[in-house]
Amino acid sequence: MKMITTLACLALAATACSTSTGDTTGASSSDQILTLAAAGQGPAKAAVEAFEKANPGVTVKTTFTEDDASYQQQLRTQLASGTAPDVFRMWPGGGNTMAVRDLGEDGMLMDLSGESWAGGLSSDLKSVTSDPSGKVVAVPVTIGAIGAVWNDQAMQKSGLSKPTTWPEVLRFCKDAKAKGVVPFALGLKSAWVTQLVPYALTASLVYGPNAGFTQQQKDGKTTFSASQWKQALEKYLQMREEGCFNDSPNGVGYDEQMQMFGQGKALGVVHVLSAVQSAVEFAPQGTTFSMTPFPATDSADGTYVPVSVGIVYGVNAKAKNADLAKKFMRFLASPEGQALYATASGSSPALSSPSFKADALQQPVLDAVESGRSTLYPDQGWPNPKVQQEHLTSIQELFNGTVDVPTVLTRMDEAFASAN
Template sequence: MKSLKTLALGCCLAVAATACSTSGGGSTTAASGDQVLTLAAAGQGPASAAVKAFEKANPGVTVKTVFTEDDTAYQQQLRTQLASGTAPDVFRMWPGGGNTMAVRDLGKDGMLMDLSGESWAAGLSADLKSVTSDPGGKVMAVPVTIGAIGAVWNDQALAKSGLSKPATWPEVLKFCKDAKAKGVTAFALGLKSSWVTQLVPYALTASLVYGPNPAFTQQQKDGKATFAGSQWKQALEQYLQMRDEGCFNDSPNGVGYDEQMQLFGQGKALGVVHVLSAVQSAIEYAPEGTTFSMTPFPATDNAGDTYLPVSVGIVYGVNAKAKNPELAKKFMQFLASPEGQALYATESGSSPALDSPSFKADALQQPVLDAVKSGRSTLYPDQAWPNPRVQQEHLTSIQELFNGTVDVKTVLSRMDKAFTSTS
């Protein structure tokens, strides 16, 4: 049996919008320099809740925050600030490797504080350490949430349609056909927001590639496997089959994340294949009383062969040049505490990465815990990819694939080239 502490995320998965906001943590009294912490995050809601709770537990402390609601903009801004020495004390990152704001990449460049000596770091499992450490094995981040990618359902819209949640790949295609006949979209898709492009492939390859062969990425690194020569080909072909069978809304490349969540929240689409935290956005558009649930997204003819992609979602680290390092480490301690873990997980629609007895799983989170407990979970593939170029190539190529300007063979060839690139 796997425990939650044997999981390692994704991918750069956060609520994408377009605006930036700057705000204090809520304190109205002046604070001395040693009581001021600066923090940045992509995605405001959960971080704001954590900041308020931290300030309440530490009277006199003020947390000055900057929130950017777009992953790409956030990564670019923080990278620039870290290089110029103007970055905040604490910031949200991505676990493992795979993008420019991931732990290994920042750690390799000397931009993070070594947190190995903190009490919570001593309790991390080997797998959690693998996605929160630099290439030298030093812990550089605290894991905060566990996320998953599955079929997320608008319960009321699904009940109104009279359709049942599919448990096999043939059932997925029939579900799409039946939904279309009823004048409703089966799955909302917003590929205009490039980070969304990866979600269906990650869901499919969990069952087709990484579940059956957990060593696949290492085999790629050893030169014994390739994307093009694997079931990644079947996964992308099935993605196109869903498009051609009418599983998605019209013109996915012209639909952004916000519109995707609007279609889903309002029940114009019965579901989405998405990160569970997306529900927090769908709720904004949903009628009062709307509820949501999740099931693993199938890729084969046998429901027993289905794996769920589950990985550490959000991590936080400390600037190597933090102006208030002691207060920053105190905030890390709060995030690692059972209270901090439960708060952040609840606010973000995720599960806690560390032990948190007070956390109560709901219809979205219980299937995640069940998949982990039964050994039917895999990691997000990008966390183990050797460089950010693989993910970047994947995101861009999927958009072109849906436009019909490239084929599956070309997409996988590009990804293989990026995987082996050293420049």
């Protein structure tokens, strides 16, 4: 079975808020106090409250930052200065400065290989939760996916069918536009959103047909430019030309994108499934959402879903309360912790959790995994953060018309090679 994720990202205002839960009267001794930081408050807060309830006398002091870029910068600075919390959320694999391999290579993470849950990880899970030396340094908490996410009531009103092949995507865009509704909301002003459509397309065009593509890049046997990445980006532009997106995507941010989608002004989005949580805030009461794999070929049988570990947590190598930090890791790895975090984040659990019930959003993800029609997010295998950053900024320029597809791919190739 292939790997069973980014990315649940909430690109809100770049502000941080600190909240403490539990006993703050000073009655708790220092060995009963745990410090924790996370990007995104809701799911982490739910897990913290459950952990404190299960461990009377324990206080978890939390800091939440709602903007991913700010969070990554802040935590990196704190780790370098010795002021980082005991436990913090990270990103799986590689690809950015707060990803497992990057932090592990810098010696900033505690070795968790001896924990009972670590011994049961599959090779795929270990590949995105281990440092370069092979030590497990993170607990996988959720899996997420990228697909076509639908506003069910808006779709029903439109009378249109969900596309299952690439030609059907283009026909769907034409028909939706004729009805005066946006087919897919797109908010490229929030840089992290730029990668989602390419990841969905390359799952079927690149990584599904050739699971070893990234290793071949590392071996010097292929490049982005010489692959179907070119076709994927050309199809991205074709969607724009065919009216698949709202006007001026580079001027629309994530919040506006989710507002458009939640209110039914757009029928769908190609997005991480956890984005539904944001759309719900703008949606009329009773609105429901569902997901289908986003096609890139002429055959529905050729469609793969990008599915990867989404949220992972690690322990500061210099944690002030290492024992309590490990205890929190064990809670996150437990069936209860997995189900709780997955439900609160709109994801699926990364580890076994019999009590978790999949819905219309999550079941297609689990089906894709079970049938071997899933791929990893590309960036989790990239050798350095530069590749993803180049991708994000270049897509914005591509939609502005200031660069072409070959230039984007050449830049990505250069960034990829800079680590070799």
